[in-house]
Amino acid sequence: MSFHLDTPSKVSIVEVGPRDGLQNEKTPLTVQDKVTLIDALSNTGLRRIEAGSFVSPKWVPQMANSDAVLTSIARQQGISYSALTPNMRGLTDALAAKADEVAVFGAASESFSQKNINCSIEQSIERFIPVIDAAKAASVPVRAYISCVLGCPYEGEVSPQAVLDVSKTLLSLGCYEVSLGDTIGVGTPKKTSALLSLLLSQLPANKLALHMHDTYGQALANVLIGLQHGIASFDASVAGLGGCPYAKGASGNLASEDLLYMLENMDIDTGIDLQKLIKVGHHISVKLDRQNGAKAGRALLA
């Protein structure tokens, strides 16, 4: 078995800690706490930061202050601060708060779509169309998240074809990138590779990102498979912020520090300063009174 490791030489990381991470932390943060976190992240070299969500506060109270957060951060040139916008109301608020980028979020599993956003996959796409159109009219790029691409907490297996169908639809509507979410972290290298092989037979690698959860410790191995397929955009959460709502006590998001440690030591350029990122991860872990979920963070701070 002769093997040669081939990966992109440059990778873009989307820091999702302030949104996807904090949304799943039990300790609520004030506007100022969130602004402090985002401003610190802005000084690490990150170029894409998910800063908030304009979802009804009835559903996601942790994100009720996204408006104030987005208007209070010290914006830096070259950094895109993004926000989730499930509908027109959310988009209007996000644009008013000057989000540089917005995101819609769908699923590859019908049951998850119903339970998470109360509609079928098809209905969710119908809802996204005016949001995407209005964002484009305002010259604001739209990213798309697809949940449950490697498994669903309600259905179990999810067909790669379903992921391909939703991805193609969202890209054809004008989303610039699809972030493939392993929402419950059940992906392993073989499944991830099979999914990417199918998607990349019809879609270019630069339209896809991976959003891996580390619930079963598999996230970085899956990222490695993504790199080997030519994927060069990955979501991660500083200090591994966020848990898994489907398995209490389990870990959730891949920690940005662990991802960056791997990329940096593979000579893959990200533009991010690992030492600075580790300090941010340490501070937010102390603030939230939780264990730092980044192993590279814990080791380098030891």
Place this chain on the structure above:
Amino acid sequence: MSFHLDTPSKVSIVEVGPRDGLQNEKTPLTVQDKVTLIDALSNTGLRRIEAGSFVSPKWVPQMANSDAVLTSIARQQGISYSALTPNMRGLTDALAAKADEVAVFGAASESFSQKNINCSIEQSIERFIPVIDAAKAASVPVRAYISCVLGCPYEGEVSPQAVLDVSKTLLSLGCYEVSLGDTIGVGTPKKTSALLSLLLSQLPANKLALHMHDTYGQALANVLIGLQHGIASFDASVAGLGGCPYAKGASGNLASEDLLYMLENMDIDTGIDLQKLIKVGHHISVKLDRQNGAKAGRALLA
């Protein structure tokens, strides 16, 4: 970039929790506790269990009861219970305790060899020769561990050529397998792949095993690279037992459960029952009053 994932269809796991793991835990266990752990591991389908170490108790007090442990466990047919034997005295004791297999341990870094076993690499090899010869005379297989194959806490970078040299020497002396240890967990896929490319240019894959530490969260990604190179023997520690003596508070050994979760979901046969292994990991974590270091364990128990 077209990529196809190719791995062995069958993998052997060496469970090192009862030795490498417990040796680095601060809570001491009684003989009965250790016997209970090993007997439980014997019922999971594992075929190779590192059960003790015949090192001077002056250096490793946690292993002082290896003799009693090895003579008290309920041995099962088809399982090899191994012990570390740094010298003739250790070998004599291990043979008396009926170890099925013994292991010598050297290093690829001169400084580490000096600090860990108080002699140069060359001197360590000289010491191993009579041990290996006597074990062979007793028809007991000898495994070799090599520390610091991807980095050293004292020297930093370690040359792949040094790892190749020690590996060749130990195999030529009669060790049946060399376990390549990333003692401080600094390995990343690019380095691991480069090391294996060199080693496999001169050695067969079935003479090599990987012993990866998860100090920086990289262990499973490195294992994946090993699989892609055709390596089919991996060390791991139930519940991630053991820490990193060079970074207090950091994680150490790769958790067997996380490794098995990956292999099982890649349809790679190990013969081990994941659910049973997770229960063992849970019980020993409770016993030691520590967090379960296996993410797959925590998630499946949640």
